[in-house]
Amino acid sequence: MPKGRRLKIDNIQTCCDESPFNSKVMAETIDLTGDGGVLKTVVRKAKDDAISPSDSLPLVDVHYEGTLAENGEVFDTTHEDNSIFSFEVGQGAVIKAWDIALRTMKVGEIAKITCRPEYAYGSPGSPPEIPANATLIFEVELLACKPRKGSSLGSVSDEKARLEELKKQRELAAATKEEEKKKREEAKAAAAARVQAKLDAKKGKGKGKGK
Known part of the structure; x- marks a missing residue:
């Protein structure tokens, strides 16, 4: 995933004040991997008829903010420049936790994703922003799901x-x-x-x- 400048926040449960992800009421946390490696909490539900990433719609657009669970430091965010991060789910383009969690999300949903090192950057980390064996917390908004380029669906x-x-x-x-x-x-x-x-x-x- 792209790296951004670091920001300081006081509460690891929410992002910076300007972030649209601020939420004091958190829903039930779901263990997506069964071993506590990837935990998901829905911050904002999507509409019931919203679509999800799939084999026919693998390309996704997201807003996100990532923090270190240890100290709440923001190591990466798309909100500083209001950019959109796009990738293909299930192709190893992002950390394992994202490939797992994004498939469970719907367009319009915002979720907090907590991932242990083995589902993130592991023992090497991603210096200098992410230290070794770091547990990470992301708050992700799924903006869109699209077919691959060249698909007849458009x-x-x-x-x-x-x-x-x-x-x-x-x-x-x-x-x-x-x-x-x-x-x-x-x-x-x-x-x-x-x-x-x-x-x-x-x-x-x-x-x-x-x-």
């Missing part, structure tokens, strides 16, 4: 628009088909009426001759 919004257009085309085709069916039935009824009129006319003439 984007989630494009796919929704495509499906909506397809739905409209199907509805139009169904309406056209129904209209054509109605016209055929009307033409058939008109033809039958003409035949019946001719038969009635012949019957009328026959009666006249027999008088």
